[in-house]
Amino acid sequence: MLTVRAPATSANLGSGFDVFGVALETPADVVRVERASETRITVTGAGSQYIPEDPNKNTVGAVAEALDAPAHIEIDKGIRPSSGLGSSAASAAGAALALNALYDRGLSRTELVPIAAEGEALVSGEAHSDNVAPSLLGGFTIVSGDHVTQVDTSIPVVVCLPDQSVSTRDARGVVPDSAALEDVVETVGNAATLTVGMTQNDPELVGCGMNDAIVTPKRSALIDGYDRVHEAALEAGATGVTVSGAGPGILAVCEERDQREVAGAMVDAFDALGVTSRAYQTRIGDGARLYQD
Numbered sequence: 001m002l003t004v005r006a007p008a009t010s011a012n013l014g015s016g017f018d019v020f021g022v023a024l025e026t027p028a029d030v031v032r033v034e035r036a037s038e039t040r041i042t043v044t045g046a047g048s049q050y051i052p053e054d055p056n057k058n059t060v061g062a063v064a065e066a067l068d069a070p071a072h073i074e075i076d077k078g079i080r081p082s083s084g085l086g087s088s089a090a091s092a093a094g095a096a097l098a099l100n101a102l103y104d105r106g107l108s109r110t111e112l113v114p115i116a117a118e119g120e121a122l123v124s125g126e127a128h129s130d131n132v133a134p135s136l137l138g139g140f141t142i143v144s145g146d147h148v149t150q151v152d153t154s155i156p157v158v159v160c161l162p163d164q165s166v167s168t169r170d171a172r173g174v175v176p177d178s179a180a181l182e183d184v185v186e187t188v189g190n191a192a193t194l195t196v197g198m199t200q201n202d203p204e205l206v207g208c209g210m211n212d213a214i215v216t217p218k219r220s221a222l223i224d225g226y227d228r229v230h231e232a233a234l235e236a237g238a239t240g241v242t243v244s245g246a247g248p249g250i251l252a253v254c255e256e257r258d259q260r261e262v263a264g265a266m267v268d269a270f271d272a273l274g275v276t277s278r279a280y281q282t283r284i285g286d287g288a289r290l291y292q293d
């Protein structure tokens with residue numbers, strides 16, 4: 001039996017819709033695999049009652065199919081589904097790494113990115129790789145067409161998860177078909193600033209580069225209390241705040257010294273609106289880790 005711990009991720013970071021992603025130190029999914037004649041899946045843990053065990057409906061089933069690697073696959077969910085923390089992608093990334101090793105397929109982590117993205121196509125209708133890439137490779141990733149660039153970094157972040165769910169499929173439905181040139185110019189400038197911030201491990205620069213006037217305003221309207229939580233996080237010292245992935249999680253970047261204050265302010269702001277939430281004080285971290293039992 002092989003075991004993989006695959007980390008949660010936060011995609012988009014505002015200015016990098018469908019392009020940017022980061023791996024988070026916590027939370028994570030644990031995926032265990034064992035060779036079998038046909039794929040069977042069991043799911044336990046956070047939100048497991050909402051996750052199908054049918055291989056044709058679970059992201060790991062699509063990965064097993066793509067690698068031609070049938071297995072008994074146990075998923076212990078540490079990442080709640082429909083959270084904006086790349087829950088479906090973490091399972092897919094974990095399964096890709098584990099099954100690649102179990103069947104000696106010899107693919108590199110970068111080569112596993114499009115295979116894990118098959119799982120994302122199953123649940124959201126499109127094979128976007130901005131969650132599976134950081135879950136496999138760690139750090140900050142840039143997905144552009146078939147090309148993935150990775151940067152190691154350890155910026156502190158807070159992800160606040162309200163007790164509400166938004167499916168990626170629904171959140172993709174509100175993305176505008178076109179954008180004004182001035183908004184595109186502003187977003188490109190921000191994305192470039194954020195990228196330099198990641199390479200310099202600089203929370204101030206990363207935060208400055210998170211604003212996006214195209215997708216985030218539409219997405220944030222799906223999250224009860226977003227504006228208040230956004231404002232509270234900035235007042236508490238966050239350098240940038242945006243929707244995590246497709247939401248409803250909200251991502252704040254900050255200096256380590258402000259992390260506790262930012263987390264408390266976000267939870268309190270949701271609380272004042274009658275919304276229960278949980279804040280993860282974490283940082284950008286490593287990709288999936290493989291253990292031989």
Ligand SMILES: Nc1ncnc2c1ncn2[C@@H]1O[C@H](COP(=O)(O)OP(=O)(O)OP(=O)(O)O)[C@@H](O)[C@H]1O
Pocket residue numbers: 009011050051052057058059060075080081082083084085086087088089091092123124131166167168169244245246247
């Ligand atoms: N192994 C899996 N883990 C989690 N969700 C899964 C899995 N397989 C299928 N699903 C389905 O995928 C959907 C959750 O995926 P979705 O992309 O909407 O959320 P997410 O991964 O938390 O968000 P985001 O991609 O915005 O970070 C749910 O409908 C869930 O039932």
Ligand SMILES: N[C@@H](CCO)C(=O)O
Pocket residue numbers: 011012017018019124128130131168171172245246
């Ligand atoms: N880039 C994707 C990430 C969520 O899976 C989106 O925002 O729809």
